Amino acid sequence: MKTILDQLTINKNRLSQNIEQLAEIGKIGETGVCRPTLSTVEKKAFELVSKWMEDAGMTTRLDNCGNLFGRIEGKDPDAPVLMIGSHLDSQPNGGRFDGTAGVLSGIEAVATMTEKGIVPDRPIEVVSFCDEEGWRFNKGLFGSRGIIGKLDEGELGRVDKDGVTREQALREFGCNPDKLSDSVYPPGSIHSFLELHIEQGPLLEKVDQPVGIVTGIAGPLWLTVKVKGFAGHAGTVPMYMRQDALVGASEMILSFNELVKRDSAATTVGTVGALNVSPASRNVIPEEVEFTIDLRDIDLDRRNMCEYDLRENFKQIAEKHNVTVEIIEDQNSEPSFCAGWIKDIIRSECQHLGLDAPNLMSGAFHDSLMLSNVCDYGMIFVRCKEGISHNPAEFASNEDLAIGADVLYRTVLKMMK
Secondary structure, three states, X not given: OOOOHHHOOOOHHHHHHHHHHHOOOOEEOOOEEOOOOOOHHHHHHHHHHHHHHHHOOOEEEEXXXXXXXXXXXXXOOOOOEEEEEEEOOOOOOEOOOOOHHHHHHHHHHHHHHHHOOOOOOOOEEEEEEXXXXXXXXXXXXXXXXXXXXXXXXXXXXXEOOOOOEHHHHHHHHOOOHHHHHHHOOOOOOEEEEEEEEEOOOOHHHHHOOOEEEEEEEOEXXXXXXXXXOEOOEOOOOOHHHOEOHHHHHHHHHHHHHHHHHOOOOOOOEEEOOOEEEEOOOOOEOOOEEEEEEEEEEOOHHHHHHHHHHHHHHHHHHHHHOOOEEEEEEEXXXXXXXXXXXXXXXXXXXXXXXXXXXXXXXXXXXXXXXXXXXXXXXXXXXXXOHHHOOOOOOOOOOHHHHHXXXXXXXXXXXXXXX
């Protein structure tokens, strides 16, 4: 009796070898990866992946937003393009599979088509989007927002921890930020988008399934909160006279944590991931604190209510501690839902392989979230050990990745018509 692996069409050995080879670029420790967006490390990764794209029969290009594209022409070269992809940048202490699995599975799908002499009805483009993660310049999804014309004013002036602007990084990477508009796809020119990604959660492992079908993506709201008090000597200012920014910020963070937990059945999640204290001296009362907020929910009304309550609570806490609070919106994306017809194709192809793929919601955001503004999209999740991601311990087996890539390949064959 044939196993699922016996039924696969893609070259599972080539896929696993490519993932392993790419993991050497930016490798930290035994299994970790650090590939900052628009860095020399990511450039090296692009060079290697470009070669694999060309080996698969694609022509390659780097656009002015820092996106890498591989394209294979269709029978109708003017038809709207079917786009497949993800990203190659990583978290500062990330894993080998986040983003990478989606890009390399897309290349593997096209390579398999080329080897079989299959010419798609429409052009297919495999893309690695620039700065999906967002940690270097504190605002993600840059490349996918760039190609749909949704970049915000002032984005090129954002700086990393070393004072390098995004504009400077783009130029050093080989892009021309003066011509970002040249990278925008005309309305209607993208037919659909398909993305494979590790789940970054434990549900597939819990139900013992290698792949899942994504139903939608929770919308992320990113805020920066600045709390300002007044510095003073830690040994001489009485407690009742202090304007301690850190005390106020601490209460705000605890308040936010309680807000997102108030409905145990809800899909709301919230994180304070970075905090800076100034002047950061042992014997000086903190004068200014800046911290980040990441708030997400698939239910936009519930997320909006949480944001409203957050702002009201922070205002009251600031008054209580005689400090000021400023809330800056860094990123705001609404939740989106995958196209029914693409989910149906994925489900059908899973069934042909004997898979009982469950439906899953994505709490993490992906480039698919941006593409949903201009076209239908679908996503395939691959099982992720213990749900660990954004961590060197992130792991997906070669077998699961191969199954996911084969489902993607089979789905592409139906979507490209």
